[in-house]
Amino acid sequence: MTRRPGVRLWRWRRNPLRRTSDVVEAWILLVAWVLALAGGLLAGVLTAGTMQQSADRVRAQSRQVSAVLTWEATRGTGRPTSGALVWGTVQWTDPDGSTHTGRARVPAAATAGSHVTVWTDGHGALTSRPTSRADAAFQSVLGGIWAGTATVGVVIGGAKLVRARLDHRRMGQWADEWARVDARWGRKTG
Incomplete structure (x- = not known):
């Protein structure tokens, strides 16, 4: 039984049928991989x-702030579940004493005057809760x-x-x- 040379690497071995384009293709494939x-x-x-x-x-710049719901939360047409969040107007005070008002997602069960937790960024603007680690x-x-x-x-x-x-x-x-x-x-x- 004679052993036939492998055909996988034929572009790399000298043979009379190998063209310049075959060598170029071999190098292109090697470089590409x-x-x-x-x-x-x-x-x-x-x-x-x-x-x-x-x-x-983002997690380092975000901080949790206690805010007061100043306006009744906007509810949808359906009945919200106990964990549902809706948009509501909240008011909070920064550590420097300045008061801010904005819209945030609050629990659907919250009523005007209740305390809710919101998140602010490094500039004191409302933001979403940062992702966990x-x-x-x-x-x-x-x-x-x-x-x-x-x-x-x-x-x-x-x-x-x-x-x-x-x-x-x-x-x-x-x-x-x-x-x-x-x-x-x-x-x-x-």
Whole structure:
């Protein structure tokens, strides 16, 4: 039994059928896979880190404030459940003594004059409750996965486009070669 040489790496070995475009394609594939793996990993790690830092910064700037519901909360047409939140006008006082009024999500069961808890940002403006550390970590990991996957897709898609262009060029070269062969044989090949 004779051993046949492998055909997987044929572009890298010398042989009479290998063309320059085959070598170019081999290098494009190698570079594309390296860029896809390294670039995807780098994009994923950087995105996850940036998202985590952003969530930490928001959490550090947000603070819980006790406010008074000044206006009856806006209720929908249906009956709200006990945990439902609706929009209501609240008034709160900053540590510097300035009073602010704004609209915030409050429990549906709250009535005018009742105390509710709202969140403010570093400038004293109303904001939503910051995400918990676990939720921020989950969102960061998910964002990193999406960024890494998108990077890999862009690199591999670009490599496929380059390979398609090389294939188109090779087909043109083969058509030219067949035309020369056909001319030598006196147009008897078709």
